[in-house]
Amino acid sequence: MNAADEQLLEDLLAGKHRALARTISKIENRSSGYRDLVSELYAHTGDADVIGITGSPGAGKSTLVDKLAEAYRERGETVGVIAIDPSSPFTGGAVLGDRIRMASTVGDMDVFVRSMSARGTLGGLSTATADAVKAMDAFGKDKIIIETVGAGQNEIDIVRTADSVAVLVPPGSGDSVQTLKAGILEIADVFVVNKADRPGADRTVQELREMIELGEGTGFGGGAGHHGADAMDTDADATDVDGAGDGWTPPIVETVATEGDGVETFIDALGDHRTYLEESGILAERTRQRYAEEIRTLLREDVHAMLEDELERAGGVDGLAEAVRRGETDPYEIAGGALDPVETCLDELEYESLELPSE
Amino acid sequence: MTSEQEQQSIRCLVAKVGLDGHDRGAHVIARAFRDAGFEVIYSGLHKAPDEIVQATVQEDVDVLGISILSGAHNTLVPKIMDGLEEYDALEDTMVLVGGVIPDEDKDQLKDEGVAAVFGPGTSIEETIEFVRENAPER
Numbered sequence: 370m371n372a373a374d375e376q377l378l379e380d381l382l383a384g385k386h387r388a389l390a391r392t393i394s395k396i397e398n399r400s401s402g403y404r405d406l407v408s409e410l411y412a413h414t415g416d417a418d419v420i421g422i423t424g425s426p427g428a429g430k431s432t433l434v435d436k437l438a439e440a441y442r443e444r445g446e447t448v449g450v451i452a453i454d455p456s457s458p459f460t461g462g463a464v465l466g467d468r469i470r471m472a473s474t475v476g477d478m479d480v481f482v483r484s485m486s487a488r489g490t491l492g493g494l495s496t497a498t499a500d501a502v503k504a505m506d507a508f509g510k511d512k513i514i515i516e517t518v519g520a521g522q523n524e525i526d527i528v529r530t531a532d533s534v535a536v537l538v539p540p541g542s543g544d545s546v547q548t549l550k551a552g553i554l555e556i557a558d559v560f561v562v563n564k565a566d567r568p569g570a571d572r573t574v575q576e577l578r579e580m581i582e583l584g585e586g587t588g589f590g591g592g593a594g595h596h597g598a599d600a601m602d603t604d605a606d607a608t609d610v611d612g613a614g615d616g617w618t619p620p621i622v623e624t625v626a627t628e629g630d631g632v633e634t635f636i637d638a639l640g641d642h643r644t645y646l647e648e649s650g651i652l653a654e655r656t657r658q659r660y661a662e663e664i665r666t667l668l669r670e671d672v673h674a675m676l677e678d679e680l681e682r683a684g685g686v687d688g689l690a691e692a693v694r695r696g697e698t699d700p701y702e703i704a705g706g707a708l709d710p711v712e713t714c715l716d717e718l719e720y721e722s723l724e725l726p727s728e
Numbered sequence: 729m730t731s732e733q734e735q736q737s738i739r740c741l742v743a744k745v746g747l748d749g750h751d752r753g754a755h756v757i758a759r760a761f762r763d764a765g766f767e768v769i770y771s772g773l774h775k776a777p778d779e780i781v782q783a784t785v786q787e788d789v790d791v792l793g794i795s796i797l798s799g800a801h802n803t804l805v806p807k808i809m810d811g812l813e814e815y816d817a818l819e820d821t822m823v824l825v826g827g828v829i830p831d832e833d834k835d836q837l838k839d840e841g842v843a844a845v846f847g848p849g850t851s852i853e854e855t856i857e858f859v860r861e862n863a864p865e866r
Contacts, residue, residue, distance in 0.1 A: 387816050390788035394866075398736045461737065462762035468783060469772040475779045481786050486767050488735050 370405045378409055381508055386478055389508045393483055396500045407500045413507035417449075420512065420639060421528030423519035423553055424537030429563040431470035433537065433626035433635075434516050438480050439473040440632050441512050447479045449505035451498060453517040453527060456486040463487075467516060481505065495526040496666050499659075502530055519553040528556060530659065532652065533642045535559040535635070538577060541569035554580065557619050559638045565623035565631065577621050617645055679707060738863050740791040743771040743780045745808070748798035753826065757793065760852045766859070777804055781811030784821060790863045796827040801837065809840050820864045826850070 370378070377395075380388030392410075395403045420437075422430050431452065438448045452467035465484035474480040483501065487494045498515060505513050515531055517524045528534045536557035554560075560581075562574050620638045624631030646652035680686050692698050742758045744751050751773055761768045769787050771780060784792050792812075794805060805825060812818040818841065825837055826846040834845045843862060846855055 385816075386785055387788075390786055394739075394788045400736075456767070457762065457765075460763055460765040462765040463767045464758055464762050465767060465769045468769055468787075476776070476782060478782060482783075483786055484767075484769050486737075488737055488767075 410507040417506040421531030421534040428537040431467040446511035449510035449513040450482040739789040741789040754795040777807035
């Protein structure tokens with residue numbers, strides 16, 4: 370690490386807001402040296418409680434996050450918020466508008482709100498988010514809230530960075546078939562029916578309850594559901610995270626975020642989930658899975674970048690694509706040709722560098 | 729890693745400060761900045777200088793664009809500049825002011841550290857070009 374980054378790390382650990390802000394920028398920009406910086410942060414993390422909040426646009430996420438932050442501050446805890454908004458697929462530009470609703474805690478620097486956009490590609494956002502969480506954790510935030518629109522797989526990856534995930538469901542968001550579909554509902558540890566004063570709220574609560582009851586005993590809706598089919602073939606001695614042995618049934622909390630109604634109940638539900646995670650050993654298991662995912666994502670990004678460089682050296686992907694168009698070759702042949710030397714190298718490689726550190 | 733894929737993006741805060749309740753211009757600028765590929769954070773109406781400082785520091789924006797039509801620029805802008813100074817953010821944040829600013833006040837704002845003042849009739853392209861060329865190197 371160079372001297373400037375060491376200074377930055379020192380300032381961040383000393384609690385300087387500007388240093389935290391700058392560190393997150395370096396992470397977002399993937400500035401040179403950012404990896405060494407994040408690598409240093411790990412030694413100072415592990416104390417924060419990370420909460421993910423997702424739900425469709427207009428569900429009231431930002432308003433609820435604002436009230437949540439306010440309530441945590443009243444309890445004397447410091448809060449970090451990462452608010453994620455989509456960016457334009459055409460220009461890369463974005464209007465990051467969640468901050469505007471963070472009005473209750475304005476002027477209080479101990480609520481640190483940072484807006485991020487989906488700048489990167491290929492899992493880049495979830496890596497950047499996970500790293501930004503590390504920065505806030507190392508800075509000393511007690512609660513870190515990640516807020517994102519639950520529109521697709523990318524967002525699901527992001528909220529998985531959290532220990533507890535709350536999914537906001539506005540009243541009247543579809544019939545019972547919607548609740549059967551795969552997607553964000555499966556990742557909920559807590560359901561929040563926000564805008565509970567609106568007509569249709571009771572029905573939405575009822576539909577969610579039916580969905581949860583249907584899921585009981587089958588693994589779905591059992592609070593886990595996070596890992597899909599691959600969780601089945603994990604080691605036999607691993608904690609049983611999925612399936613009927615899981616003792617967590619996601620509660621349904623009704624809130625009116627604009628009024629602050631139900632926020633205390635919501636906080637209690639999150640607290641209960643946290644206690645459950647700790648006592649059941651699932652927290653350790655989830656943390657391990659998250660790190661496994663981080664390692665995989667980093668490796669994927671690196672390999673991807675190396676191959677992009679290789680493509681550049683070969684004169685860019687356009688020539689190859691043109692060759693496919695003319696029927697001279699096909700994508701599978703090209704991919705195979707590019708990867709064969711890598712495979713040969715790996716076969717010859719010794720795996721010393723991947724050994725576990727000794728005690 | 730051999731391939732460092734830097735993904736820098738110009739970040740701007742478009743801010744409305746004080747009692748001025750006209751934000752059509754701010755919306756137009758926010759949208760135009762977005763279309764230019766910038767990341768734009770919009771503050772919303774009726775913000776106190778402290779709030780703008782907090783957002784600027786936390787979001788680590790390259791550019792702070794203050795839109796002001798109320799005529800209170802001589803009191804509000806210096807407060808923001810002082811706040812940025814306090815958090816060591818003044819040096820590497822470019823501050824722009826847009827709105828109805830009398831000519832005789834422009835120099836004073838520039839003395840305070842404002843990089844440019846864009847009055848009525850300034851084209852959006854000109855503003856975007858200015859940001860592209862002058863956004864601080866970090």
